[in-house]
Amino acid sequence: MNIRAQVSMVFHLDKCIGCHTCSIACKNIWTDRKGAEYMWWNNVETKPGTGYPVQWEDQAKYRGGWEKKPGSDRLSLRMNGRLGTLGNIFYNPHLPRLEDYYEPWTYQYEHLTSAPEGDDQPTARPISMITGEPIEIQRGPNWDDDLSGSAVYAANDPNLDGMSDDERQMMFEVERLVFFYLPRICNHCLNAGCVAACPTGAIYKRGEDGIVLVNQDRCRGWRMCVTGCPYKKVYYNWSTGKSEKCILCYPRLETGQAPACFHTCVGRIRYLGVLLYDADRIQQAAAAEDHDLVEAQRAIIVDPFDPAVIAAARANGVPDAMIEAAQNSPVYQFVKAWKLALPLHPEFRTVPMLFYVPPMLPIQAVANNGRVEVTRGNNSENDYFGTLDQARLPMRYMARLFSAGNEDEVAQVYRRLIAVRLYRRAQNASGELDESARQALAAAGLTAAEAQAIYEMTSMPTFEQRFVIPPLAREVNIEALQDPFTHKAEAGFGFEREAKRGE
Numbered sequence: 168m169n170i171r172a173q174v175s176m177v178f179h180l181d182k183c184i185g186c187h188t189c190s191i192a193c194k195n196i197w198t199d200r201k202g203a204e205y206m207w208w209n210n211v212e213t214k215p216g217t218g219y220p221v222q223w224e225d226q227a228k229y230r231g232g233w234e235k236k237p238g239s240d241r242l243s244l245r246m247n248g249r250l251g252t253l254g255n256i257f258y259n260p261h262l263p264r265l266e267d268y269y270e271p272w273t274y275q276y277e278h279l280t281s282a283p284e285g286d287d288q289p290t291a292r293p294i295s296m297i298t299g300e301p302i303e304i305q306r307g308p309n310w311d312d313d314l315s316g317s318a319v320y321a322a323n324d325p326n327l328d329g330m331s332d333d334e335r336q337m338m339f340e341v342e343r344l345v346f347f348y349l350p351r352i353c354n355h356c357l358n359a360g361c362v363a364a365c366p367t368g369a370i371y372k373r374g375e376d377g378i379v380l381v382n383q384d385r386c387r388g389w390r391m392c393v394t395g396c397p398y399k400k401v402y403y404n405w406s407t408g409k410s411e412k413c414i415l416c417y418p419r420l421e422t423g424q425a426p427a428c429f430h431t432c433v434g435r436i437r438y439l440g441v442l443l444y445d446a447d448r449i450q451q452a453a454a455a456e457d458h459d460l461v462e463a464q465r466a467i468i469v470d471p472f473d474p475a476v477i478a479a480a481r482a483n484g485v486p487d488a489m490i491e492a493a494q495n496s497p498v499y500q501f502v503k504a505w506k507l508a509l510p511l512h513p514e515f516r517t518v519p520m521l522f523y524v525p526p527m528l529p530i531q532a533v534a535n536n537g538r539v540e541v542t543r544g545n546n547s548e549n550d551y552f553g554t555l556d557q558a559r560l561p562m563r564y565m566a567r568l569f570s571a572g573n574e575d576e577v578a579q580v581y582r583r584l585i586a587v588r589l590y591r592r593a594q595n596a597s598g599e600l601d602e603s604a605r606q607a608l609a610a611a612g613l614t615a616a617e618a619q620a621i622y623e624m625t626s627m628p629t630f631e632q633r634f635v636i637p638p639l640a641r642e643v644n645i646e647a648l649q650d651p652f653t654h655k656a657e658a659g660f661g662f663e664r665e666a667k668r669g670e
Contacts, residue, residue, distance in 0.1 A: 253366075
């Protein structure tokens with residue numbers, strides 16, 4: 168076993184209210200400067216919707232992430248190979264355009280006070296923050312907020328491909344409109360496409376905590392990383408000519424503080440903790456069949472209480488404080504123990520280390536002569552929280568987002584979430600489990616103790632329970648640029664080089 172530590176995250180989507188406080192906190196700290204105006208290291212999207220940049224999930228367009236060759240376990244970057252990268256070094260055809268983001272703008276506020284006297288009220292016209300010229304605003308970072316029924320935005324969500332007409336109707340009828348919020352930051356992947364795509368080796372994972380960073384001294388602005396990242400969480404600074412991305416607020420983590428977007432989250436949807444994983448199995452997990460990707464990713468996450476795992480972690484230089492943090496990690500509970508949190512688009516095969524608890528889906532309802540009626544599934548009228556066959560968003564849509572199309576994985580998560588709600592309803596109503604709660608717990612594979620623990624971690628965790636931040640031990644910095652497959656350092660089209668400690 169090659170046990171390493173990774174600072175990982177869980178976002179509980181059932182609690183996100185779409186307030187964008189996280190985005191503004193990040194913007195104020197990291198990207199409120201020239202060249203970074205359009206960068207949103209943290210953004211919140213409405214789903215169904217096209218996201219930011221537009222249709223970032225469409226890898227036929229953007230060529231991000233990895234692809235598996237038919238009949239082989241070998242992976243290759245979807246964008247191109249080494250020779251293709253060299254051929255496109257001065258022209259990368261698979262980049263988002265400015266209109267896919269938006270042209271950053273401000274307003275001509277000084278005109279309000281400097282305009283000459285006249286009969287008309289002066290206005291502050293929008294002007295480009297790049298050229299300084301007046302512009303017509305076409306879109307913004309949250310342009311499609313709450314537009315779940317829009318024929319322009321929601322209907323062009325790439326995850327709707329393959330949906331039947333009935334399933335689309337479920338989401339886009341006026342009486343059934345539904346949406347949820349999807350906050351996104353860099354996933355700090357184990358098999359990061361941006362790291363592999365960079366010709367100069369400027370992007371690297373910190374060995375002691377797995378945070379993915381861009382070395383600004385080495386970056387040459389070729390933007391292969393922007394294409395290589397399927398989540399489009401690497402940005403090009405047009406002023407400095409360098410790439411930039413979310414750094415998981417590592418200066419805050421190194422002083423024991425939660426990242427800014429985590430700390431300011433109004434809905435308290437964010438959890439942060441350490442996962443221990445077996446680096447020798449990354450390639451196996453990334454090369455699994457689509458149907459098995461979620462379980463393969465869970466399999467490389469190891470039990471932090473296992474004596475063999477602890478011994479292997481210590482042999483790899485993982486400090487005891489990091490191991491202790493992994494044992495108390497809320498992320499381990501959500502991802503491995505309770506199997507409630509799923510990776511976003513595991514079919515990109517980057518093995519992301521940000522996981523999502525899917526939102527509870529509203530019950531279907533239809534308008535009948537002005538009266539809203541709940542549609543019933545196979546369960547009895549007493550089923551207060553509804554069932555999976557009453558869900559207003561199809562399982563196929565959620566599976567396209569969180570399980571590479573495996574509907575069983577998503578359905579099992581929802582069975583557990585519904586079981587916890589039924590358990591708590593029984594506890595609050597009579598103080599003991601009724602038959603429906605017992606059946607729900609049994610079907611979900613949960614015990615009453617586990618349901619109570621899930622409820623407490625979801626509804627009433629303390630700050631220290633949500634954020635288990637280990638000492639990051641920069642003084643024992645592990646090799647930062649080592650390839651997880653070969654355990655050799657690489658830079659520039661895969662050529663090996665010596666890994667220098669502390670780099």
